Amino acid sequence: MTILQELEKRVKLQFQKLHQLLKDDRAKQFRKNFLDMHFYEQGQFFLTMNASQRKQFYQIMNPDEVGDMFDTLRDDQLDISQLLSEMDLKYASEMLSDMYDDNAADLLEHLDKVEVDRYLTVMAREDANQLRGLLHYDTETAGGLMTTDYVVMQQDVTVQETLKALRKFARTTETIYYIYVIDVNNDLVGVLSLRDLFVHSDKTLLSSIMTHNVISVYVDDEQEEVAQFFRDYEFTSLPVVDHANQLVGVVTVDDAIEVMDNEAQDDYSKLAGVDVDEDDNSPIKSATSRLPWLITLLFLGMITATLISHFETLLSKASILAVFISLITGTAGNAGTQSLAVAVRKLSVENNKGRHITKLLLKELVTGLFIGLATGVTITIVVGIWKHNFVLGFVIGLAMMVAITVANFAGSLIPMLMSKIGFDPAVASGPFISTLSDLTSVLIYFNIASLFMKFFVGM
Amino acid sequence: MTILQELEKRVKLQFQKLHQLLKDDRAKQFRKNFLDMHFYEQGQFFLTMNASQRKQFYQIMNPDEVGDMFDTLRDDQLDISQLLSEMDLKYASEMLSDMYDDNAADLLEHLDKVEVDRYLTVMAREDANQLRGLLHYDTETAGGLMTTDYVVMQQDVTVQETLKALRKFARTTETIYYIYVIDVNNDLVGVLSLRDLFVHSDKTLLSSIMTHNVISVYVDDEQEEVAQFFRDYEFTSLPVVDHANQLVGVVTVDDAIEVMDNEAQDDYSKLAGVDVDEDDNSPIKSATSRLPWLITLLFLGMITATLISHFETLLSKASILAVFISLITGTAGNAGTQSLAVAVRKLSVENNKGRHITKLLLKELVTGLFIGLATGVTITIVVGIWKHNFVLGFVIGLAMMVAITVANFAGSLIPMLMSKIGFDPAVASGPFISTLSDLTSVLIYFNIASLFMKFFVGM
Numbered sequence: 001m002t003i004l005q006e007l008e009k010r011v012k013l014q015f016q017k018l019h020q021l022l023k024d025d026r027a028k029q030f031r032k033n034f035l036d037m038h039f040y041e042q043g044q045f046f047l048t049m050n051a052s053q054r055k056q057f058y059q060i061m062n063p064d065e066v067g068d069m070f071d072t073l074r075d076d077q078l079d080i081s082q083l084l085s086e087m088d089l090k091y092a093s094e095m096l097s098d099m100y101d102d103n104a105a106d107l108l109e110h111l112d113k114v115e116v117d118r119y120l121t122v123m124a125r126e127d128a129n130q131l132r133g134l135l136h137y138d139t140e141t142a143g144g145l146m147t148t149d150y151v152v153m154q155q156d157v158t159v160q161e162t163l164k165a166l167r168k169f170a171r172t173t174e175t176i177y178y179i180y181v182i183d184v185n186n187d188l189v190g191v192l193s194l195r196d197l198f199v200h201s202d203k204t205l206l207s208s209i210m211t212h213n214v215i216s217v218y219v220d221d222e223q224e225e226v227a228q229f230f231r232d233y234e235f236t237s238l239p240v241v242d243h244a245n246q247l248v249g250v251v252t253v254d255d256a257i258e259v260m261d262n263e264a265q266d267d268y269s270k271l272a273g274v275d276v277d278e279d280d281n282s283p284i285k286s287a288t289s290r291l292p293w294l295i296t297l298l299f300l301g302m303i304t305a306t307l308i309s310h311f312e313t314l315l316s317k318a319s320i321l322a323v324f325i326s327l328i329t330g331t332a333g334n335a336g337t338q339s340l341a342v343a344v345r346k347l348s349v350e351n352n353k354g355r356h357i358t359k360l361l362l363k364e365l366v367t368g369l370f371i372g373l374a375t376g377v378t379i380t381i382v383v384g385i386w387k388h389n390f391v392l393g394f395v396i397g398l399a400m401m402v403a404i405t406v407a408n409f410a411g412s413l414i415p416m417l418m419s420k421i422g423f424d425p426a427v428a429s430g431p432f433i434s435t436l437s438d439l440t441s442v443l444i445y446f447n448i449a450s451l452f453m454k455f456f457v458g459m
Numbered sequence: 460m461t462i463l464q465e466l467e468k469r470v471k472l473q474f475q476k477l478h479q480l481l482k483d484d485r486a487k488q489f490r491k492n493f494l495d496m497h498f499y500e501q502g503q504f505f506l507t508m509n510a511s512q513r514k515q516f517y518q519i520m521n522p523d524e525v526g527d528m529f530d531t532l533r534d535d536q537l538d539i540s541q542l543l544s545e546m547d548l549k550y551a552s553e554m555l556s557d558m559y560d561d562n563a564a565d566l567l568e569h570l571d572k573v574e575v576d577r578y579l580t581v582m583a584r585e586d587a588n589q590l591r592g593l594l595h596y597d598t599e600t601a602g603g604l605m606t607t608d609y610v611v612m613q614q615d616v617t618v619q620e621t622l623k624a625l626r627k628f629a630r631t632t633e634t635i636y637y638i639y640v641i642d643v644n645n646d647l648v649g650v651l652s653l654r655d656l657f658v659h660s661d662k663t664l665l666s667s668i669m670t671h672n673v674i675s676v677y678v679d680d681e682q683e684e685v686a687q688f689f690r691d692y693e694f695t696s697l698p699v700v701d702h703a704n705q706l707v708g709v710v711t712v713d714d715a716i717e718v719m720d721n722e723a724q725d726d727y728s729k730l731a732g733v734d735v736d737e738d739d740n741s742p743i744k745s746a747t748s749r750l751p752w753l754i755t756l757l758f759l760g761m762i763t764a765t766l767i768s769h770f771e772t773l774l775s776k777a778s779i780l781a782v783f784i785s786l787i788t789g790t791a792g793n794a795g796t797q798s799l800a801v802a803v804r805k806l807s808v809e810n811n812k813g814r815h816i817t818k819l820l821l822k823e824l825v826t827g828l829f830i831g832l833a834t835g836v837t838i839t840i841v842v843g844i845w846k847h848n849f850v851l852g853f854v855i856g857l858a859m860m861v862a863i864t865v866a867n868f869a870g871s872l873i874p875m876l877m878s879k880i881g882f883d884p885a886v887a888s889g890p891f892i893s894t895l896s897d898l899t900s901v902l903i904y905f906n907i908a909s910l911f912m913k914f915f916v917g918m
Contacts, residue, residue: 002680002681002684003676003677003680003684004684004687004688007674036672037672038672038674038692040691040692040693072693166657167657167658170654170657170658171658176653176654176657177636177653194635194636194653195629195635198625198626198629198635199626199629199630213495213496213497215466215497217462218462221461221462222461225461225462225463228463229463230716231716231717231720232499233497233499234499234531234713234716236695236712253695253712253716254693257689257690257693257712257716257719258690260716260719260720260723261690261719261723264719264720264723264724264726264727265723265804267723267727268723268726268727268730268800268804269800271727271730271731271800271889272730272796272797272799272800272801272889273793273796273797274796274797274798274800274801276800276801276803276804276805277804278801283822283823283825283826283828283829284829286801286822286826287826287829287830287833290794290797290826290830291830291833291834293793293797294790294793294794294797294830294834295833295834295837297789297790297793298786298790298834298837298838301785301786301789301790302786302841304785304786304789305782305783305785305786308781308782308784308785309779309782312778312779312781312782315774315778315781315782316775316778319771319774319775319778319781320768320771321781322767322771322774322778322780322781322784323764323767323768323771323774324764325767325781325784325785326760326763326764326767326784326785326788326897326901327757327760327761327763327764329785329788329789330756330760330763330788330792330893330894330897331753331756331757331760333789333792333890333893334732334752334753334756334890334893334894335749335753337731337732337733337889337890338731338732338733338749338752338753338890339733340731341727341728341730341731341733341735342731342733342735342737342745344735345724345727345735345736346735363742363745364742366742367742367745367746367749369742370742370743370746371746371749371750371753374746374750374754375750375753375754375757378754378757379757382761430730430731430796430889431792431793431796431797434789434792434793434893435789435793438785438789442785
């Protein structure tokens with residue numbers, strides 16, 4: 001058994017026990033067992049409860065405890081509006097105030113304005129204003145990720161004073177391991193870690209030990225770029241400034257990990273033309289979510305069929321041509337899918353929209369030619385020997401070479417164009433490129449075959 | 460300009476300046492500018508130097524400084540053996556000792572035993588032993604990720620004593636933000652964060668404030684599972700124990716992020732049947748790395764061609780059948796790719812090899828039937844109207860329905876089987892499933908067409 005399976009088993013047993021305690025109404029024991037679990041496990045348990053169990057749960061636990069647990073839940077898994085409405089209004093507001101403000105704001109994003117106001121008006125004014133501030137930012141930007149709970153000090157304080165302040169901050173602040181330093185104009189001028197405080201003597205001024213060259217992101221920077229900083233610089237938190245260089249928040253590494261994870265899943269889903277995190281249980285829902293894309297491509301495929309239809313006379317004279325349709329379209333589609341994935345990855349890593357595009361496309365054209373040549377020669381020989389007809393072999397080989405070169409090039413060109421006009425390049429999926437390359441491949445194949453027909457038919 | 464582009468521009472200017480300083484032999488100014496950059500940027504600059512510049516560089520910087528920079532370099536980007544051999548033996552050993560031990564071990568993994576010994580014998584015995592210990596572990600396990608630099612305390616010490624100890628640890632230890640607590644038998648019995656220390660009074664004993672329910676991983680657990688813990692529990696470090704529950708190391712979040720990033724890329728690459736991080740510049744190299752997979756699939760495609768070849772008599776009588784080959788194989792391939800991606804994702808998230816497999820497969824079978832039915836009916840109507848032949852439409856529709864159901868099922872079945880027999884389910888790529896489904900689709904199509912031929916030919 002792997003460690004995850006072991007843990008899963010232990011947690012499952014614990015969950016059963018908790019459900020039993022709830023059923024037996026043993027509130028005190030339930031509290032104890034529940035609080036003994038990690039926040040993440042608490043959250044996972046919460047997801048197993050039904051509405052009436054949740055009602056019981058809110059009576060046992062206080063808002064602060066429920067808030068700690070809610071901090072670990074991903075807002076896209078929940079029906080927030082429903083959950084909050086099940087709580088007493090005051091209870092819900094208290095819970096929201098007790099959560100980390102970035103997570104509370106993420107929950108509130110899912111409610112309409114009237115609902116949000118209902119909760120905020122019951123809150124302490126300071127908490128409400130903080131949340132209102134965060135709700136202004138686009139969820140997919142640094143502003144949407146950041147917390148406004150962080151440690152900020154003036155540059156002329158000492159290590160000792162800072163350590164003392166940290167002991168106060170520690171109770172409520174999401175991250176105390178980086179200290180951001182501002183000057184009298186509130187400009188962000190430095191950063192240092194708690195570790196830096198520890199290795200310097202008590203009387204040292206922050207200004208003399210801080211890093212002056214602070215890496216920060218703008219409040220409206222896209223979350224992918226923010227995540228990129230965490231990956232490259234190995235930060236555990238990153239300051240967010242407005243365009244006047246005033247510190248407005250801090251993004252923590254757990255949020256960056258969530259972004260990376262979502263982005264990776266998103267790219268994976270798009271490559272396959274399907275939402276891989278679709279609903280688990282209902283085949284009807286799965287089918288409904290996959291069909292629009294499939295039906296669209298079906299109609300693109302109909303164009304290909306229409307094209308082939310124009311060559312029916314050729315086909316009736318040389319039915320052997322039909323034998324190789326799927327071989328040529330299939331291989332070209334595979335090559336196109338490969339070059340698509342490489343292009344999408346390049347675009348996401350390099351962030352240089354436009355700069356090297358021509359170079360990349362040229363490179364992919366040459367790569368496609370090499371691949372086309374290699375597969376074309378292989379298939380010429382194989383078909384030549386198989387059908388004792390090297391002219392036919394040559395026709396198939398040439399068609400395959402051209403079809404592959406075109407599909408390979410299209411696999412790069414299309415995501416590059418998408419990125420150029422401001423779309424996410426990853427929306428060009430593998431199935432789309434395959435279906436499109438079916439069309440070009442068929443066109444290439446039958447035109448080449450028509451051209452050479454007199455040489456191989458009847459041989 | 461995005462923040463990343465701005466930064467890139469600034470860094471590029473800085474790099475030009477550094478190269479100029481190196482050329483002008485202005486060592487002192489070079490040192491200053493170089494050390495002003497972040498470690499990550501230092502590493503990126505290092506990658507721009509050639510061998511003779513590196514020689515000059517080692518004379519300007521000391522091993523400790525070069526070690527800090529090396530800590531940020533990904534070992535798969537470097538020719539480690541070459542780089543170390545360019546340094547003086549003593550310099551290289553000192554640099555390796557000064558690096559975080561997990562990163563130093565990652566570098567040494569790339570050398571042969573004799574080379575490793577050459578560097579280790581010059582080192583202080585303690586450092587050498589630490590590295591030797593780490594080199595024992597498989598690189599893809601928790602042991603291969605962990606550092607042995609961490610903070611460990613006995614449970615009967617006070618907060619004050621711990622804080623004092625941390626000030627000593629802070630200079631050299633990779634992570635001081637979690638304190639691991641052991642009992643007299645060296646068993647891992649608790650964990651607490653630096654934050655916990657800050658909110659409790661000086662005289663408090665660690666045993667009374669630590670979390671007893673410590674989540675840890677085994678030294679031989681796979682790195683994907685380790686990364687999963689970081690994602691779920693939002694840890695910034697995670698203790699590693701041997702099977703006797705003795706603490707042997709700590710994995711930090713930066714290493715977990717690298718694993719997640721690599722895994723995501725790997726899955727993406729496999730889905731497309733290509734290494735998306737292939738060499739940038741050489742089309743020949745790209746083509747060579749993509750060809751083996753394409754040629755293999757080409758031969759699988761040849762089987763499909765052979766099958767079609769058996770139906771040439773049918774095709775010569777009803778050349779209309781050729782018109783719909785690519786439509787049927789294409790659509791079935793697309794459906795297969797979708798179900799493949801969903802299955803691979805499910806397997807990677809759920810870690811429950813074997814448990815729900817039958818349920819998932821059954822669900823996918825029903826989903827496939829729905830999708831097949833919807834596309835089959837659509838295409839029956841379209842073809843019926845287009846060709847004024849509803850019998851032909853029905854044949855195409857029925858073939859498509861069966862072909863899709865089969866491809867969709869195969870897209871789930873194959874990764875599940877792979878996982879069951881201990882392979883990475885992600886090696887079943889989209890191109891593989893498409894090519895395989897070409898085969899089954901053609902078989903289904905022509906058999907159905909043969910069955911109904913007398914009803915639609917000549918109508």
